[in-house]
Amino acid sequence: MTTPVDPTIRVASNEPDPPVGLGRRLRSAIVSVPGFFLGALLLVSLLAPLIATHDPLTPNPLAKLLPPSSEHIFGTDPFGFDVFSRTIYAGRLDLTVALGSVLLGAAIGVPVGVAAGYLGGTVDSVLMRLTEVIQAFPPILFAMLVFAGAGNNVATLIGIIAFFNVPVYVRMVRAVIQPIRDASYVRAARAMGHGHMSLIWKHLLPNSLVPVFAQFAVSSGFAIQMVAGLSFLGLGVEFPRPEWGSMISAGANQIVFGQWWPSIFPGIAVFLAALTLNALGQRLRKAVLVGGPR
Amino acid sequence: MTKSGLRRWTAYAARRLGSTLLMLAGVAVVIFVVTRMLGTPVYLLVGQQASEEVIAATIRQLGLDRPIPHQFVTWIGGLVQGDLGTSRHTFNPVTTDLALRLPATIELVMAALAIAVFVGVGLGVAAARRPDGAVDRFSHVLTQLGASMPNFWVGLVLVYLFAYAARIFPAPIGRLGPGIQPPTRRTGMTTVDSVLSGNFEALASALHYLALPATALSLLAIPAILQITRGTFIEVLASDYIRTAHAAGLSTSRIYGVYALRNAVVPMLTTLAMSFGFLISGTVLIEVVFAWPGIGLYAVNAMNAFDYEPIMAVVLLGAIFYALAYLLADLAAFVIDPRIREGAQT
Numbered sequence: 172m173t174t175p176v177d178p179t180i181r182v183a184s185n186e187p188d189p190p191v192g193l194g195r196r197l198r199s200a201i202v203s204v205p206g207f208f209l210g211a212l213l214l215v216s217l218l219a220p221l222i223a224t225h226d227p228l229t230p231n232p233l234a235k236l237l238p239p240s241s242e243h244i245f246g247t248d249p250f251g252f253d254v255f256s257r258t259i260y261a262g263r264l265d266l267t268v269a270l271g272s273v274l275l276g277a278a279i280g281v282p283v284g285v286a287a288g289y290l291g292g293t294v295d296s297v298l299m300r301l302t303e304v305i306q307a308f309p310p311i312l313f314a315m316l317v318f319a320g321a322g323n324n325v326a327t328l329i330g331i332i333a334f335f336n337v338p339v340y341v342r343m344v345r346a347v348i349q350p351i352r353d354a355s356y357v358r359a360a361r362a363m364g365h366g367h368m369s370l371i372w373k374h375l376l377p378n379s380l381v382p383v384f385a386q387f388a389v390s391s392g393f394a395i396q397m398v399a400g401l402s403f404l405g406l407g408v409e410f411p412r413p414e415w416g417s418m419i420s421a422g423a424n425q426i427v428f429g430q431w432w433p434s435i436f437p438g439i440a441v442f443l444a445a446l447t448l449n450a451l452g453q454r455l456r457k458a459v460l461v462g463g464p465r
Numbered sequence: 466m467t468k469s470g471l472r473r474w475t476a477y478a479a480r481r482l483g484s485t486l487l488m489l490a491g492v493a494v495v496i497f498v499v500t501r502m503l504g505t506p507v508y509l510l511v512g513q514q515a516s517e518e519v520i521a522a523t524i525r526q527l528g529l530d531r532p533i534p535h536q537f538v539t540w541i542g543g544l545v546q547g548d549l550g551t552s553r554h555t556f557n558p559v560t561t562d563l564a565l566r567l568p569a570t571i572e573l574v575m576a577a578l579a580i581a582v583f584v585g586v587g588l589g590v591a592a593a594r595r596p597d598g599a600v601d602r603f604s605h606v607l608t609q610l611g612a613s614m615p616n617f618w619v620g621l622v623l624v625y626l627f628a629y630a631a632r633i634f635p636a637p638i639g640r641l642g643p644g645i646q647p648p649t650r651r652t653g654m655t656t657v658d659s660v661l662s663g664n665f666e667a668l669a670s671a672l673h674y675l676a677l678p679a680t681a682l683s684l685l686a687i688p689a690i691l692q693i694t695r696g697t698f699i700e701v702l703a704s705d706y707i708r709t710a711h712a713a714g715l716s717t718s719r720i721y722g723v724y725a726l727r728n729a730v731v732p733m734l735t736t737l738a739m740s741f742g743f744l745i746s747g748t749v750l751i752e753v754v755f756a757w758p759g760i761g762l763y764a765v766n767a768m769n770a771f772d773y774e775p776i777m778a779v780v781l782l783g784a785i786f787y788a789l790a791y792l793l794a795d796l797a798a799f800v801i802d803p804r805i806r807e808g809a810q811t
Contacts, residue, residue: 300484304491309746309783312764316780319773320500392613399615400750404765419618423754427636431625438618446613 193381196458205450209388212444216262225253227260227413236430246432248421252411258437260413265444268325268407269394272332273387279333280340281383285371287341288348288379295345302338310335311400318406328407332394339390340383347379385459389452392445399441415441477799485788492784493544496777497537501529544781550774554767559778563760567782568653569640570759573751574744576656576675577682581740585687586733589694590721593702604691611688617750620681624754627677634677637755642670678755685747686740693736697729704728731798731805738794742787 200206215222224244225231230251239246245254287298314331321327351357357374365373402408402416403423410417415437422433515523524530528539543549549559592601620637627634640655641647648658648667656675659668701707702725710720749761756762760779767775799805 300487300491303488304495307488307492307742307784307787308495309742309749309780309787311746311749312761312776312780312783315749315764315768316496316773316776317499319768319771319776396613396615400617403615403617403750404753404768416615419615419621423621426621426625427629429625429629431629434618434621435625438615438621441618442614445615446609449609449613 193459197385197455200451200454200458203451203454205447205454208443208447209451212262212447213266215259216266219260219263223253223256223259225256227252227257228411236425236433238430239432245436248418248433249425250421252421254418254433254436257413257418258415258440261415261418261437261440262444264325264408264412264414265395265398265416265441268329268332268398269391269448272329272394272397273336273390275329275333276336276390277340277383277387280337281344281376281379283337284341284344284379285348285376288345289352289367289371289375291349291352298341299345302341305334305338308335310397311404314397314401314406315404318401323406323409325407328398328401331401332397335397336390336394339386343382343386344379347382348375351375351378382456382459385452385455387452388448388455392448392452395441395445395448474796474799478796481792481795485792489785489788492781492788493541494537496780497540500773500777501533501536549778549781552767552775553772554770554775559775562763562775563778563782565653566758566760566763569655569757570745570748570752570761572654572656573675573678573682573757573759574741574748576679577744577748578686578737578741580679580683581686581690582737584683585690586694589691590698592691592695593698596699601695604695608688608691611684614684615750616681616685616747617754619684620678620751620754623677623681635674637677639756639758640671640674641667642674645670678751678757681754682744682748682751685743689736689740689743690733693732694729697732698725701725701728727801731802734794734798734801735791738790741790745783745786 231247231253232251234243234247235251236249237243237247243253243255245258248254248257283298287295310331317331318327321330352375357370360370360374398407398414399416399419402414403420405417405420408414408417410421418437419434419441422430422435425431426434528536531539547560549563551557552559552562555562588600588604588607592598592604595601623634624637628636635642645667646664648655648662648664651658651661655671656668659665659671707720707725710724715724748759749765751757752759752761753765760782764776764779767773
């Protein structure tokens, strides 16, 4: 007689066993194909002045809408800007906004999540209702409203995307802290006279920061797409500044005439950046959750 | 449902309705705060260079000189009576404008949702039958692409491929071909109205115009629906009662279509509600790309005309749709799944 096997375990074990230890699991998730791609992406943005073939801010009025050639690798847009150089430079702004909004979202969400999970009771229910309210807003439409009031600039862009990232981190940290709030080691620490702050700082927060870190990549993937979508509508980024979404917008009207390059190349850049971050996020999440619920 | 079951359902529905209304009240407060506190709408109306008198007069006219709580009550009062203000670029009451444009958005979102359910559930079930098989791998790739491609850009790619290069679909301008007699307006949804009035020439044209934007939009919802279907079916198919059903000799189609589906439907309902929320927000960009005359394009035009009341209304409408979708999904789940019924009682 064979021992019965739980089929869900069989499905999971098709993948190679990850190395033991959280640190090693995280390292192997980062040193991977998506990790390498992210490094390349950052490097290209950083070295943009060396890689770009033209000035991203100086259009050539005599070279409008030229198809890709050896002179203009990705062609030129309706204003005579070099699409390749702008695509390379745009990574700087897009990645900065994505990272900034994710860090800001986590910086607000983590303390709020700690408060909700640690204090529980009424504070918890009020904070949870608030996160539900945020999640009920259609992100792009809400962003339009905020831009109308707060002005069209990059700071507003970062603020709005962070706003939609906050609930994710609140829920995540709360979910980690709530079950261990009354764990025996926490009670022991409390009995030994640790104050709330030191308890949270030494015992509860470290546990919750691992999934938060793993979530960074996924949130950045979402942020990259939000930036592109909003700037496609002309929000957040003033036009000549190289940015993927506004570049897609600049070429959008030419697509029906068959001039695809001004829009398609920056779109591929958004796609690659989001794909890289999403794939990295999945690896990180798997590394963190091994042994836990999938 | 039994009599006591009905009573429990009513109590549950009342509680869920209450929390939904509370959430929407929160949404209304945030919208109000954002528009009144972040900036002065006056400048949007009269321009940055307006004289002091003009600004003061406008502030008085809008009631912005009254205390904030008073303004809030006035605004909410209007809201409850269906007064969403007046658009400054169409000169119509916002409610009238919305009624005119909402059907186009609903039509697009529903078509996209239908495509997403068809593709997502179909592939999800097929992938769950053989995890790591060819279909599963293909689904995985599709999920990755769908989650990473900006869908308005996918719309542009589709326009290039199918409107410009292959010339199978029309250029992305609106909902009906030129020279096509539009159907008599009943629901405002061109496809439905065409069927209702028996105008099949218009129906063909409407479907033709709907195909590309709906496909591009559906990509936003496919990953979630596919993943939840796959996950749920893997779990359900591994359960004892399905094994028993197989052993009892029931046909595969009956097992999948009746027993597995019934148990998978509750998590899928929630995902469907969530997807609907995604689509209501994502449709803005698609409507811009395809010049689709829905509420998203209306909001964008309002934004470009510095007209903020239509945007407030569309944001509120989006939140209401989202909340209602979740409410309906929860209420349906309560009826379908006895486990939730019992759980909700305690």
